[in-house]
Amino acid sequence: xxxxxxxLLNKRPEGKPQLSDFKxxxxxxxxxxxxxxxxxxxxxxxxxxxRGRMRDAKSYVEPFELHKPISSGVIGEVxxxxxxxxxxxxxxxxxxxxxxxxxxxxxxxxxxxKEDAPLPAYLGALGMTGLTAYFGLEEIGKLQEGETIxxxxxxxxxxxxxGQIAKTKGCRVIGVAGTxxxxxxxxxxxxxxxxxxxxxxxxxxxxxxxxxxxGVDVYxxxxxxxxxxxxxxxxN
Ligand SMILES: NC(=O)c1ccc[n+]([C@@H]2O[C@H](COP(=O)([O-])OP(=O)(O)OC[C@H]3O[C@@H](n4cnc5c(N)ncnc54)[C@H](OP(=O)(O)O)[C@@H]3O)[C@@H](O)[C@H]2O)c1
Numbered sequence: 013x014x015x016x017x018x019x020l021l022n023k024r025p026e027g028k029p030q031l032s033d034f035k036x037x038x039x040x041x042x043x044x045x046x047x048x049x050x051x052x053x054x055x056x057x058x059x060x061x062x063r064g065r066m067r068d069a070k071s072y073v074e075p076f077e078l079h080k081p082i083s084s085g086v087i088g089e090v091x092x093x094x095x096x097x098x099x100x101x102x103x104x105x106x107x108x109x110x111x112x113x114x115x116x117x118x119x120x121x122x123x124x125x126k127e128d129a130p131l132p133a134y135l136g137a138l139g140m141t142g143l144t145a146y147f148g149l150e151e152i153g154k155l156q157e158g159e160t161i162x163x164x165x166x167x168x169x170x171x172x173x174x175g176q177i178a179k180t181k182g183c184r185v186i187g188v189a190g191t192x193x194x195x196x197x198x199x200x201x202x203x204x205x206x207x208x209x210x211x212x213x214x215x216x217x218x219x220x221x222x223x224x225x226x227g228v229d230v231y232x233x234x235x236x237x238x239x240x241x242x243x244x245x246x247x248n
Contacts, residue, residue: 016041016113021076025066033066034082041113048115050092054103056110057085057135081109085139087124087131098123105134137173145173149181153230157182160224162243164210165234167194172202174232179203186223188239216242 015038022035044050062084065076076082086108090098095118098104106121108114124134136142149155161178165171166187175198178185187198187207198204206223213219216239220228227248233240 014041015039016111018081018112019110020079020081021066023078024068025063029063029066035079042115044092044094044115046094048117049090049095049098049104049121050113050115051086051088051104051108051121052091052113053086053088053108053111055087055132055135057139059084059140081111083107083109085135086110087134103131105139136169141169142173144170145177148232149174149177149230153232155181155183155230158184159229160184160186160226160248161230161232162186162188162220162224162228162246163232163234164188164239166198166204166207168234171232171234172198175202175204184224184226186220186228210239217245220246 018037018039020035020037021033023033025033041050061073062082064071065073068075084107085105087103087105088108090100090102090104091113093099097118098121103124103126104121105124106116108116124131129138133139153161155161155178161174161183163171163174163185166175167189171187175185175187185204187195187204188210189195189198189207190209190211192209192212195207195209198207208219208223210216220242224246228243228246229248231240231243231247
């Protein structure tokens, strides 16, 4: 392959992003300078927050520039290296451009191992999602053994990891999700102690009282809204 495809932000979407908001271009694969590596993209994370970055607005992360490549978490394979920290065949994760092939000076790249976990897991439970769950619980929630934690958006990417980490800490874990299938999955697959469906419960307050009889020590709020209002009456 001598050329690489890139996906650029062509214009800022209004409402739901359209194909015309993006542009697909082709360019020559660049030659490497000393200290650089060439990376072939294998897995690209497409996250809800990327929609926010397509807006030209102040946020916790810079907006994407128009006519420049979109970037996000990417898992790739090193196909050529002039950097002593990486060799051909290494798998890496990093915040990289949406390109089939790109070069990097190695800054912000982490090696990942196919033997330890399937590569896409480094974009999920072992990537930003897992770090969000872990540090939120450790540094913000300061969850302690024996406490009760209630998780909204519990069957989602972050919520499902939050619940599983909380179980390893010996906590009572209650999830809230929007379908009976998700409730079943939370209890049967992810080991939550209990869960309720916010679409079928008539009173959130009663459901919280029933599932958290000793109150809620930590509330992991992924969605906000009227569920959060109800939780405040049960918070310890
Ligand atoms: N993923 C990350 O790495 C990451 C990193 C930092 C911060 N965050 C933040 O963490 C939160 C969760 O992200 P996520 O990646 O876990 O998202 P996700 O996988 O899309 O899960 C979110 C869940 O929220 C529920 N939901 C959506 N709209 C709702 C509404 N109006 N009322 C109640 N529930 C609703 C949906 O589940 P139901 O079908 O059960 O309603 C959905 O599955 C977001 O605020 C996100 O910005 C995520």
